[in-house]
Amino acid sequence: MTTLNGEDLRTSRDDVSAFSALIGNLAVGVLRLDAQLRVVDLNPTAEELLGVARGTACGRPLGSVYRLLDAASRRLLPAPEERLAGAPPAGIEARLLRRDGVELAVRERFVPLAGNPAGGAWLLLEDVTELNAMRREQQWLAFHDPVTGLANRRALERQLEQALAAVRSNGLSFAFGYLDVDDFEVVTEIVGQAGSDDLLRQVANVIRQRLGEKDLLARLAEVRFGLLLADCPPERIKARAQELRRVVADSRFSWHQEEFSLGVSIGMVPVTGGSGDAMKVMAAADAASTMAWEESIAAHAFDADNSIDLSLAHKYGDLRWLARIHRALKKGRFRLYRQPIVPTVDPDPERAPIHEILLRMVEADGSLIAPGEFIPAAERFDLIADLDRWVVKGALARLAADDDERSAIAINLSGKSISKASFLDDVVEIFEASGVAPSRVLFEITETAAVANLRRARRFMNALRARGLRFVLDDFGSGVSSYGYLQNLPVDFLKIDGGFVRGLARNPVQRAIVTAIHQVASVMGIPTIAEYVENEKIRAALAELGVDYVQGYGIRRPAPWVEEAGG
Incomplete structure (x- = not known):
């Protein structure tokens, strides 16, 4: 694929016919403008981006061919003639609004024809719609689980850090823990990976319906979820854990013609001023979940007074x-x-x-x-x-x-x-x-x-x-x-x-x-x-x-x- 930069444009300004042959193969939209910013010529990529034929665009003021919207506020930006008054602006990213109403994410850049006595400029338009979508997906994946759409470990840890800060500064009450789906490997053997992914989404939806707006549910591993419960004092932790366990046990999960009953083990700890850092809270929650599984009690909540201390481990090992x-x-x-x-x-x-x-x-x-x-x-x-x-x-x-x-x-x-x-x-x-x-x-x-x-x-x-x-x-x-x-x-x-x-x-x-x-x-x-x-x-x-x-x-x-x- 042929590429082009501003220097290429400047050095080619004296040979317009040769340059026209060059820009015809570019994946970037290129428009040649006169001193009044009327369209003199444009390449096929620009025609496709703008949704306008070359014969229609040539001779028209640039502002009548397309307009830009601010990507964040969606406010209409000034016409190119106004934006180019004085020094040309640096390249910008915005939403291109075509005459037919279609919107595209574009990167716009003007390159003046400084050595041309007649003046004018080259306008480069690059379609970044797909690139921006990839960026958004990468940003989303950085904090979300792709299977369930829930927050991931990184997001949960960030929220836990914020919860610890809120506890120390405002005295708020939080609880943190892990929820493990029991015996799920058997289910995976029966329904395969696609089926197990769908069943985990169903489990996540059942749990999420019982959480408040300020609570956070995250998926951390194949069958492990993380929970951060707001407004949850130590004396309510066990009841909340048992409630979530019951709602999963009472639900039926289906894949095609198969129906399954699933159980979960839940271990939770209070997040208090004495909890230490996030790593200590997570270690205590991991111990609580292991105790819940090993003791077959399905829900275990550590005592508020010693939940983050190694003395906890005495009962557990x-x-x-x-x-x-x-x-x-x-x-x-x-x-x-x-x-x-x-x-x-x-x-x-x-x-x-x-x-x-x-x-x-x-x-x-x-x-x-x-x-x-x-x-x-x-x-x-x-x-x-x-x-x-x-x-x-x-x-x-x-x-x-x-x-x-x-x-x-x-x-x-x-x-x-x-x-x-x-x-x-x-x-x-x-x-x-x-x-x-x-x-x-x-x-x-x-x-x-x-x-x-x-x-x-x-x-x-x-x-x-x-x-x-x-x-x-x-x-x-x-x-x-x-x-x-x-x-x-x-x-x-x-x-x-x-x-x-x-x-x-x-x-x-x-x-x-x-x-x-x-x-x-x-x-x-x-x-x-x-x-x-x-x-x-x-x-x-x-x-x-x-x-x-x-x-x-x-x-x-x-x-x-x-x-x-x-x-």
Whole structure:
């Protein structure tokens, strides 16, 4: 494409015919004007821009060919004759108003023909409509999410900074938090990326309808939204979070012929004068959202008096756990326990075909710490894969020394561990070095972990099943779409969520749920295990339903498997 600048025009002024040939190929509109600013000539691009034929424009005053509007105020600018009185103005950007009413964004520039005795000027008109649209789009994308149209992280952080300033200067009340759509990877597997984008837009619209004019909703990641609520004192935070959770849970979201129920986890913190900077507020909100997810409470609001302090982390997983877990790993201060899984109709723990392997931490004084205390911290501080490796190595070493070839073990694995590519390699290496028959080893993965890392979980499971190892899907029934993805997971046993089993003997709804889970598993040829079997009454009810295996305090409590495990 030929280009042109003012110097080209000046040096070409003595050869108008040659110059006319040159400007004919330009993508910029060029008009040659006489001393009275009448149009002498114009190139085809100028004809197209102005919407006027060359024969019509030539000889006419420039002001009668087009006018300009101020881009901001849309006020009519003075005619070119007035604007060029005296020194020519610098180039300007404005809205070109054609005689047929069409408007275009243009950049206008005059180049005087100073060396020409007859005077006159060249007028350059460049159509910047598309360029301006691209600029506007870039400016919009700088502060918005392209999928949902919501504000993005940059916009949210800017608003949070302003909210902190308002709190300090005016004492206003704000709340900040994160909202995560639960188990959305399953939905994406079903509807694809286009469908998941549309469903997220629907979720955003449902939430936005419950927000005030001063509230801000932003999309920060695939399934994470940010919330900044105005006029929200600390005592109202939990109620607002629960309200938003309810409105999502009560809504139905559809894509083509599919309809979905979705849930969200919400963690929120107050924005106060003692909140510190924006980074501390966001860190506290992230901790709150993780607590909401891990504790399965769906909405968590930190206490106003200690929300931004590290003492918050004590309930969630104090930073001191980091050093304690490291020390325990280094000094081998973990112990393996086991609990039998027995046939429901012949519950003899002495002849249990499978034992679930459990973990305890040993304090310096010899006291034991239950996994519920240190496992969340290990996951939070990215130590869980180290713990899982320790358990796998120690359990397989102990199993290799067991003379009973009929005994098998089930080892729990964290969802965070199986999401690490290197962990699969480590497990394969430990297993192959152990010499244990693959039929004696099972791994337990919770339903939540499998859903949260569906593709990686499937890859992990397929790789180990190809070597003869088996899998138990733990806590089945705790997710929102259990049946929808069960057929896509390569599992050998289904462990029914203990929350349904506990009340089975007295609660007809829970009995119906357990019945349905067992029937679906039976159709698929998957044996079922019921955990939390606390008494004979529950076991007998499970036997009536046909559940294959049972486990719990009513059968036998967990007991030490070995005093010193390898690792």
